[in-house]
Amino acid sequence: MTTDTIITAxxxxxxxxxxxxxxxxxxxxxxxxxxxxxxAFLGPNGAGKSTSLRMLTTLLPPTSGTxxxxxxxxxxxxxxxxxxxxxxxxxxxAGHNQRVRDELLSQGAFYGMGRRAAATRADELLESxxxxxxxxxxxxxxxxxxxxRLDIALGLIHSPxxxxxxxxxxxxxxxxxxxxxxxxxxxxxxxxTTIFVTTHFLEEADLFAERVLxxxxxxxxxxxxxxxxKTTLAGDVITxxxxxxxxxxxxxxxxxGTAAGSSLSLTVDHGELVLPRLLxxxxxxxxxxxxxxxxxxxxLALTGRSLREDAATSKEEINA
Ligand SMILES: Nc1ncnc2c1ncn2[C@@H]1O[C@H](COP(=O)(O)OP(=O)(O)OP(=O)(O)O)[C@@H](O)[C@H]1O
Ligand SMILES: [Mg+2]
Numbered sequence: 001m002t003t004d005t006i007i008t009a010x011x012x013x014x015x016x017x018x019x020x021x022x023x024x025x026x027x028x029x030x031x032x033x034x035x036x037x038x039x040a041f042l043g044p045n046g047a048g049k050s051t052s053l054r055m056l057t058t059l060l061p062p063t064s065g066t067x068x069x070x071x072x073x074x075x076x077x078x079x080x081x082x083x084x085x086x087x088x089x090x091x092x093x094a095g096h097n098q099r100v101r102d103e104l105l106s107q108g109a110f111y112g113m114g115r116r117a118a119a120t121r122a123d124e125l126l127e128s129x130x131x132x133x134x135x136x137x138x139x140x141x142x143x144x145x146x147x148x149r150l151d152i153a154l155g156l157i158h159s160p161x162x163x164x165x166x167x168x169x170x171x172x173x174x175x176x177x178x179x180x181x182x183x184x185x186x187x188x189x190x191x192x193t194t195i196f197v198t199t200h201f202l203e204e205a206d207l208f209a210e211r212v213l214x215x216x217x218x219x220x221x222x223x224x225x226x227x228x229x230k231t232t233l234a235g236d237v238i239t240x241x242x243x244x245x246x247x248x249x250x251x252x253x254x255x256x257g258t259a260a261g262s263s264l265s266l267t268v269d270h271g272e273l274v275l276p277r278l279l280x281x282x283x284x285x286x287x288x289x290x291x292x293x294x295x296x297x298x299x300l301a302l303t304g305r306s307l308r309e310d311a312a313t314s315k316e317e318i319n320a
Contacts, residue, residue: 006162006194007033007056011065014051025051027218029065033196035161038188040209041198042295044307048218049198050090053164056196057087070162083111086155090166090198100142100150101126101135104157111158118157125153128190129183145176149183156187163187165197169204177201181208202295202307212295216303226295233301234293236271240264240278241287251282267297 012029015022026048033039041049054060056069058078066073072080098106101122108118126132129149134142142150148168155163168184169177181204187193199205205212206226214222214229222229242248242262252259255278257266268274271290279285299307 004035005032006035006037007031007067007069007196009056009065009067012052012055012062012067013064014048014055014060015063024218026055026062026215029220031067031213031220033194035194036192037211038195038209039197039211039213040205041196041213041215042200042202042205042299042307043198043215044303044305047215049215050166051218052215053087053166053196053198057085057164058082059087083158084161086158086160086163088151088155088163088165088168090170098139099136100131100139103139103150104153107154108157113158121157121159122153125156128186129153130179143176145172145179148172148176148180152180152183152187156193159191160193162194162196165195167198167200169199169201177204184208200307202299206295214299214302221302222298229295229298230293234297235267235269236274236293237291237297238266238268238271238275238278239289239291240266240282240285242284243286247284251284255282 009029009031012026012031014026015024017023029052041052043049051060055062056067056074058074058081061075066075068074069081070084072084074081104122104125105115105118108121109115113121123132126135129152131146131149131153134146139147139150152165152168155165165184169180172180184195184197185208188195197209210225212222212224212226212229213220222233224232238257240248240251240263242251242264245259245262248259248262248264251264255264255266257264266274266278275288275290279288296307299305
C-alpha cells in the first residue's frame with residue numbers, strides 16, 4: 001500500500017443467509033485503488049457489485065476481511081469513512097417534495113456543513129451539473145436524467161475525495177447517459193475526485209475507465225485496463241461469408257471456427273495477419289470482416305456468458 005492508495009480491501013467477504021440457505025455474495029475481495037483513478041466495476045446481475053460497494057461505504061458489515069477507505073478502517077471508524085466519501089446507490093433517485101436547491105442544503109446539513117458553506121457548494125454543483133435552471137423546481141417533477149444528476153450533486157455536496165456510483169446511467173436514454181458521463185468526467189478533471197463506478201454498459205467502461213474490474217459469482221475474475229483485457233483475453237473476430245451453407249461448413253472443416261448459415265466466425269490473435277492467409281487458403285470466400293474485440297468478448301472468454309445477453313434478460317424481466 002502506498003500513501004496514494006485510497007481503497008485497500010483484503011479478503012472482503014459477505015455471506016447472507018436466506019431461509020437457511022447461504023448466499024455467498026462476495027468472496028475474498030482484494031482491491032487496491034489509487035487516488036485519482038476512475039475504476040469501472042463490471043459483472044452480471046447478482047455478481048456482488050452492489051454488495052462490495054455497500055461494504056466499502058460502511059452500509060453493510062463484512063462477514064470477514066478488512067478494508068481501509070480514505071485512510072479509515074471501515075469497521076473501526078465507519079463515520080470517518082462516510083465523512084470523506086460520496087455514495088450514490090443503485091436506483092436511489094431522490095423523490096421528495098422538496099425543491100432541488102433545498103434538497104442539496106438539507107444534505108449539506110446532514111454532513112454537518114454550515115449553511116453558508118452548503119449554499120456556496122450547492123450553487124457550484126447546480127452550475128456544474130447543469131441544474132441551475134431547475135434550482136427551485138420540485139424534485140418529484142424532474143426527468144430521470146435530471147434526477148440522476150441531482151443524485152450526483154447530493155453525493156458531492158461535502159466535496160468527498162472518493163465517489164462511489166452504483167449504476168449511475170441505468171434507465172437513462174443514450175443522450176442523457178452521454179451527458180451524465182460528461183459531467184462525471186468534468187468533475188473528475190476539476191477536482192481530482194477518485195471514482196469507483198459500477199455499470200452494465202461495457203462501452204462506458206471501455207471509453208471512460210482507465211481500469212476495469214470484472215466480478216462474477218462474488219469473485220473478482222479480472223483487473224486490468226480495458227485495452228490489456230481485450231488484447232490478452234479476447235482475440236479478434238473474423239467473419240467470412242460464402243455463397244452457400246455447404247461452402248461455409250467445408251471452410252469450417254479446414255480452418256476451424258463456427259459456421260452459421262453461409263458465414264463462418266473465427267476468434268484469433270492478430271486477425272490482421274490471419275485474415276490474408278485465410279483468404280489465400282479458402283477460395284470460396286465472398287466477403288470478409290475483421291472486428292476488434294470488445295469488453296463483451298472479454299466477458300465471454302472469462303465466463304462463457306455474454307454480459308450483453310445478461311443485461312438484455314434483466315431488462316426483459318423488468319418489463320415483464
Ligand atoms: N440483503 C440481502 N439478503 C440476501 N441476499 C442478498 C442481499 N443483498 C444481496 N444479496 C444477494 O447477493 C448476491 C449479490 O448481489 P448484489 O446486489 O451485490 O449483485 P450486483 O452485482 O450488484 O447485481 P446487479 O447487477 O443486479 O445490481 C445476489 O445473489 C443477491 O441476491
Ligand atoms: Mg447492483
